[in-house]
Amino acid sequence: xxxxxxxxxxxxxxxxxxGLGPRSARRAVLHLIRKRALLLTPLADAMxxxxxxxxxxxxxxxxxxxxICEICNSExxxxxxxCVVEDVADLWAMERAGVFKGRYHVLGGTLxxxxxxxxxxxxxxxLRDRIEAEGITEVILALSATVDGQTTAHYIADExxxxxxxxxxxxxxxxxxxxxxxxxxTITAALRARKEM
Amino acid sequence: xxxxxxxxxxxxxxxxxxGLGPRSARRAVLHLIRKRALLLTPLADAMxxxxxxxxxxxxxxxxxxxxICEICNSExxxxxxxCVVEDVADLWAMERAGVFKGRYHVLGGTLxxxxxxxxxxxxxxxLRDRIEAEGITEVILALSATVDGQTTAHYIADExxxxxxxxxxxxxxxxxxxxxxxxxxTITAALRARKEM
Numbered sequence: 429x430x431x432x433x434x435x436x437x438x439x440x441x442x443x444x445x446x447g448l449g450p451r452s453a454r455r456a457v458l459h460l461i462r463k464r465a466l467l468l469t470p471l472a473d474a475m476x477x478x479x480x481x482x483x484x485x486x487x488x489x490x491x492x493x494x495x496i497c498e499i500c501n502s503e504x505x506x507x508x509x510x511c512v513v514e515d516v517a518d519l520w521a522m523e524r525a526g527v528f529k530g531r532y533h534v535l536g537g538t539l540x541x542x543x544x545x546x547x548x549x550x551x552x553x554x555l556r557d558r559i560e561a562e563g564i565t566e567v568i569l570a571l572s573a574t575v576d577g578q579t580t581a582h583y584i585a586d587e588x589x590x591x592x593x594x595x596x597x598x599x600x601x602x603x604x605x606x607x608x609x610x611x612x613x614t615i616t617a618a619l620r621a622r623k624e625m
Numbered sequence: 626x627x628x629x630x631x632x633x634x635x636x637x638x639x640x641x642x643x644g645l646g647p648r649s650a651r652r653a654v655l656h657l658i659r660k661r662a663l664l665l666t667p668l669a670d671a672m673x674x675x676x677x678x679x680x681x682x683x684x685x686x687x688x689x690x691x692x693i694c695e696i697c698n699s700e701x702x703x704x705x706x707x708c709v710v711e712d713v714a715d716l717w718a719m720e721r722a723g724v725f726k727g728r729y730h731v732l733g734g735t736l737x738x739x740x741x742x743x744x745x746x747x748x749x750x751x752l753r754d755r756i757e758a759e760g761i762t763e764v765i766l767a768l769s770a771t772v773d774g775q776t777t778a779h780y781i782a783d784e785x786x787x788x789x790x791x792x793x794x795x796x797x798x799x800x801x802x803x804x805x806x807x808x809x810x811t812i813t814a815a816l817r818a819r820k821e822m
Contacts, residue, residue, distance in 0.1 A: 432689050434678055438671040444664055447651045452644040458713055459643050461679050461688050467641055468676045474635040475657070475669035481631055482658050491658050492629050506722070516655055 435461075444482065487558070489534030491516050491553055505531050508565040510558065512584065514538055514572060522570065530568075533558065538576035539583055559592055566593040573599060573613075632658075636644065665693055684747055684755070686731030688713050702728050705762040707755065709781065711769060719767065727765075735773035736780055747783065756789055763790040770796060770810075 435457060443453035460468040484490070492498060500507050502521060508588035509530030513519050519532045535550045547553070567588060571577040585594050600618035601610065610618075632654060640650035657665040681687070682694035689695060696702050706727030710716050716729050732747045744750070755761060764785060768774040782791050797815035798807065807815075 432679075432695070434671070434674050434686065434690060438668075438675050441664065441668045441671050447645060447649040447653060451682075454714060454717065456642045456644060457675075458688070461675065464676055464679070467638065467674055471638045472669050472672035472676055474631070474638050475665055475672065477631050478635050478654075478658065479661055479665045482629075482661070491632065491655070493631060498629070517651060520651065530698055580805050 487554075488532050489536055490519055490532060499531055505529060505620075506529055506562065507531075508563060509568060510555075510557065510562070510564045510566070511568045511570050512568050514577065514580075518570065528568075531562070535571075535580065538571065538574075538580040540576050547583065547587075550580070551579070552587065555584070556587065559588065566595060569594065569596040571596075653720075659800065684735055684751075685729050686713070687716055687729060696728055702726060703759065704728075705760060705807050706760045706765060707759070707763070708765045708767050709752065711774065711777075715767065725765075727763075728759070732768075732777065735768065735771075735777040737773050744780065744784075749784070752781070756785065761767070761789055763792060766791065766793040768793075 437462075439450070439453045439457050442448055442456055443450045445453075453600055460471070481493040481497065482491055483493065485492055485500055487497050487500040488497060490497040490499060494501075507530040509528070510533055511519075511522060511528055511530060512533045512535060513522065514535055514537060517589065519534055522528050522532070533551070533555050535552070535555075537550060538544055539545055539547065541549065555567075559567070567584075569581045569584060571581045581596060588594060598621065599614065600621055601607070601614065607615065632804070635657075636647070636650045636654050639645055639653055641646045645653065657668070678690040679688055680690065680692065682689055682697055683692050684697040685694060687694040687696060691698075701799065704727040706725070707730055708719060708727060709724055709730045710719065710733060711731060711732055713731055716731055719725050730748070730752050732749065732752075734747055736742055736747065752764075756764070764781075766778045766781060768778045778793060785791060789792075795818065796811070797806055797818055798804070798811065804812065
């Protein structure tokens with residue numbers, strides 16, 4: 429493509445990133461070459477740094493730079509509340525909102541009979557252990573409102589029934605959302621969960 | 626965001642790539658961490674390699690690993706034809722088509738009075754020199770069919786008038802294109818340039 433194997437190799441690797449295809453990978457690589465000092469070298473260094481230091485928290489599945497992540501290590505976050513999320517991106521989204529002060533448990537996906545994903549693949553046994561070990565009193569199931577997400581939520585709820593308080597995120601109209609653009613399911617859920625003003 | 630400065634730094638740099646925003650950069654970085662051995666480390670190495678070796682061809686503006694690129698160095702490509710393109714991505718697109726056997730001249734943009742881009746910024750003086758030095762007989766103007774692209778093409782045509790044969794890419798219906806989806810300008814151009822069958 430570029431009559432240069434180093435550059436072609438970089439384009440090929442970039443095209444494997446989610447959200448990039450061959451065309452956008454070529455554009456990104458040309459941009460990187462143009463901004464070598466400002467972007468390409470710092471990006472290569474940052475990747476090497478993360479490759480060397482990033483690891484999964486053995487306790488909750490978050491990514492960080494130590495075997496036990498900062499959140500699991502922080503005594504301030506031992507509130508007895510445990511928020512169960514599908515993946516690290518969801519944990520980051522919760523942290524950006526900045527409203528939850530407890531700890532997390534990252535499942536690493538959802539149960540899926542089709543894809544052969546069972547409870548053992550999902551860090552669910554570890555969840556059971558943590559409830560005893562960390563004196564958890566409430567488990568908040570913050571899973572996607574998809575079929576697989578809700579199947580997983582129900583499975584976990586069945587497993588933990590009677591041992592802790594189990595809650596899930598409220599469903600309804602998103603802040604700033606216009607009714608006209610919402611799907612029927614969301615409107616139905618929002619109406620059923622309506623509140624006194 | 627991730628309560629980790631190394632990872633946040635990588636996300637911030639990734640978000641500067643064209644086609645990626647903060648959200649897709651986060652997704653890409655999580656994907657990279659998950660595929661550390663398969664993708665993150667090779668990508669970091671490939672970037673370092675390109676950062677160390679990539680340079681602009683002093684003759685034509687192509688990117689390669691030497692001061693004079695492979696195309697300019699190849700005697701086979703001294704056909705007397707010179708294809709003028711806006712940027713390296715356009716050169717690569719021409720090379721993928723594999724039909725042009727001559728050399729290229731990368732302008733590095735288009736003339737733009739608004740953005741203060743004049744001929745000196747665009748490697749146009751170098752183009753004049755090359756016509757003498759390399760015995761160019763035909764200059765093919767492969768510039769975008771935009772206002773700036775066509776202004777640039779006319780400027781270059783004026784400059785070189787009488788010294789070489791000047792041509793431009795044909796305009797018409799793209800291969801596989803459906804009339805229904807084409808803009809009026811393309812249909813008009815295709816009709817005016819209609820050919821006997």
